[in-house]
Amino acid sequence: MERKDRILISSVRIFIKSQKAVTVCLVILSLFFLMAVLAPWISPHDPIQVNLAFKLRPPSWEYPLGTDHLGRCNLSRLLYGARVSLGFASLIFISSLGIGLLVGTFAGYRGGWIDLLLMRFCEGVMAFPSLVLVLGIVGLLGPGLWQVVLALMMVQWVYYARMFRSMVVSMKEQNFITAAVISGSSSWKIIRRHMIPNVLPPIVVVGTLEMGWAIMDISALSFLGLGIQPPTPEWGAMIHEGKAFIRSQPELMLYPGLMILFVVMTFNILGESLSERFGIKRRN
Template sequence: MIALTRVSLKSPKTVPVCLSVLLVLLLITVFAPWLAPHDPIQVNLANKLQPASLDYPLGTDHLGRCNLSRLLYGARYSLGFASLIFIASLGIGLVIGSIAGYKGGFIDYILMRFCDGVMAFPSLVLVLGLVGIFGPGLMQVVFAMMLVQWVYYARMFRGMIVSLKERHFITAAKISGSSERKIIVRHMLPNVLPPIAVMGTLEMGWAIMDISALSFLGLGIQPPAPEWGAMIHEGKNYIRSNPELMVYPGMMILLVVISFNMLGEALSDRFSVKRRFEKW
């Protein structure tokens, strides 16, 4: 099994296939209002737990809502807010990591000791604690995950900047009189683009998993919003009679996470980039 997995990850078709899957999901996210056959939050108890039909291709849930429509709209929450969390956390981590790595000294020591303190705990535990303080809800989850995630990126970028700082082309830029801002923006940041691409694909899977897990626990996106983790939570009471209520959103989460992870691993092999940190 391990050998088959390695072969598939190094296959030249891995990147195009994963990109195609993610592109389709992106299009679904954008055009969900036109693709969904019904209102995803409209309750119709007369049609509850209906099997698949022409009107309801994937049937209905316990409140008579269209499962297909809720899956399509759920991509907006899972992919959209995972992207927001990643971009915001990456931006904060990039700025702080670059400053710490380039400046060094006392500033580097204080910032990295803070990051070490946060990284000493599992990220999901910290997010749960922050959500417990802020209260359940979508924006609270997004804010809590951003507060936790940026330290991992800052630590990684700091290591990259420290190694680049000793390179000859950086020394030449300093001698030529380039400002610190110009050196970081024009000479250092372009060299960390491949790791950013790899990190983005790998960490998007984690962000989607975290959002879905918190929604499943009732701390994230609140009903009636059609988020995949919340749909699994609502369908768990019908696991014996209507298991599809949990299977459909679970398969969507699995598909997205596998696509991001396989794409990230393939890009990592192609760019010879190794993952610099682990969350757990």
């Protein structure tokens, strides 16, 4: 490796570990979420309105990023696509985290055959590649965005459950938990007041990395035609529609591809920065 390459890699690592990286990533992600929320007000055109007289128009004042093969505004579709990608990725993360929190905490605290049964089930799910398992579930449920969301939730929660369970098992032996048990606190009170507040922050850190994977999974399945269905705008579906014009109008694939790349990269940098700071390892 050349000296310049080593310097560049070292600089990137130093940036990731710095407070500035966290701040920059949070600002960028806030702008993306704000863009998604305000899409109905800031989009110049209706994202699903077809106007064949304006198809494949170059960028102009009326259409800042041009139009697609059906005359729809590319900028408007990108803005509305952010609502789907970011919104449903957040839904998958929150839902999976909630299910994993309940199952993992309950299994770790109770132990015994309940813990054994639940963890063996989680290990069975984790034995399969996640995307292959999601494809199988979507194949059974049929194509559609909600089917994809349900399939991703069914696969993702087991990873959170495993992490929560391991944290709770190690925490049960701590003195403050023993003191709470001796004082007569109920199991639910101990879990709610002592365990969940201590195990939730590390999982949220790991969740920032998982948000990027959720966005990529949604986009990949939409690209394959299994996710969002036309005419609803979504970044992966936009890449699928633009592949027929890759030689004449490559920007139809470039715009949504850059959006996916930028958002996922920002989530990953944020997750890696927080992981470095708190000493938390991400799952493989």
